[in-house]
Amino acid sequence: MKLVRYGAAGAEKPGLIDAKGDLRDLSAHVDDIAGEALSDATIGRLAALDQASLPLVPGNPRLGPCVGSIGKFMCIGLNYSDHAAETGAAIPEHPILFMKATSAVVGPNDTVSLPRGSEHSDWEVELGVVIGKPAKYVSKEDALDYVAGYCVINDVSERKFQTQLTGQWTKGKSCDTFGPIGPWLVTRDEIEDPQSLAMTLDVNGERRQTGNTATMIFTVAEIVSHLSQLFTLQPGDVISTGTPPGVGMGMKPTPVYLKAGDVMELWIEGLGSQRQSVVMDA
Incomplete structure (x- = not known):
């Protein structure tokens, strides 16, 4: 569904x-x-x-975030081996966790607004995992039973805020509109293997990211299990599971970042597409 x-x-x-x-x-x-x-x-x-x-909805209404009342918006960093390589980072021993403010959440085709003075905002297509029932001390073998479904997430990131403002990555990840989610939540029964999904992201019609969840360092099951050892996952909690290579900060010889007027288009196999226009905050 x-x-x-x-x-x-x-x-x-x-x-x-x-x-x-x-x-x-x-x-x-x-x-x-x-x-x-x-x-x-x-x-x-x-x-x-x-x-x-069921009543047919006429017209072409706006699609909002496919999950409402999100409790925790958790993100896993450096979770693709090929993305870690492009950033020069070591393969992590455990999932790297950071939080994204729920105030960043917007619909899949809503405008992304860059914060004032931003010159280092970046794109990240990611597989989103939505928890369906309370999960605590869950085994890897049982972890997927606690997943309600999957969706597309754009983990938009201001790299200067993330790495140079002193503190945690959350600063560069939580700006308003930096969490497009959707277009829909695909229930887990429709995704036979979350570790075999192709994904792409284009900026202004040019392919920037091409990847597959098969190159994730920590699988969805491993992530859900690991997090459940630390705290209880609740229905409606969202986990963004990392991004493949092709982000702007990894481009050679010069990084490329988002600017007003850019258009991002994201797709994950079986989960649909997003499209966001970029503007600058007044």
Whole structure:
């Protein structure tokens, strides 16, 4: 199933994309694509609905973030062997964890606004993992059972803020609009192997990133298990699992960064596409 949230920012309604690609309203069945709606029981109930009988949503409404009421927005750094190589970083012994402020979350096609004075903002296509039920001390073998589904995430990053403002990476990762999520949440039953998904990112029509989740250093199962040893993962928590090579700061001989007027287009196999125009904060 492809679950979506549509409508004006802050007032999104729950929906799904049917087999024909049409948007259907789920408001009579769940309040939001969040919390309890992400449980196996509720997802099973929604999957059993006659999609053709659901109200058809007319027009082409805005798609919001595919998950509402996100509790924790966790990100894994340097999790692709080929990306670590391009940055000159050593392969980490354990997953590198940093947090992204939930205020950064926007829809998949919303505008990305660079903070004042930004000259080092970068792109990162990433596989997003959405937790469906509480997970604590979960084994690697059982970890995927706690996943509600998967989505596309653009982990937009201001590299100077990230590395030169003294402190943690969170500073460069949490600027407003730096967390586009969606277009939809694809339930885990539709993704046979999260470690075999192709992904791309273009800037202004030029291919910048080409990768596959097969080159992740830590698998989705290993990440979920590892994090659950540290703290409880809750329904609606989001994990962004790292990016393949091709980021702007890794370009040779001179890094290339985002500027006003740029357009980013992201795609992950089976999970859909995003498109963001870039502007500069006033």
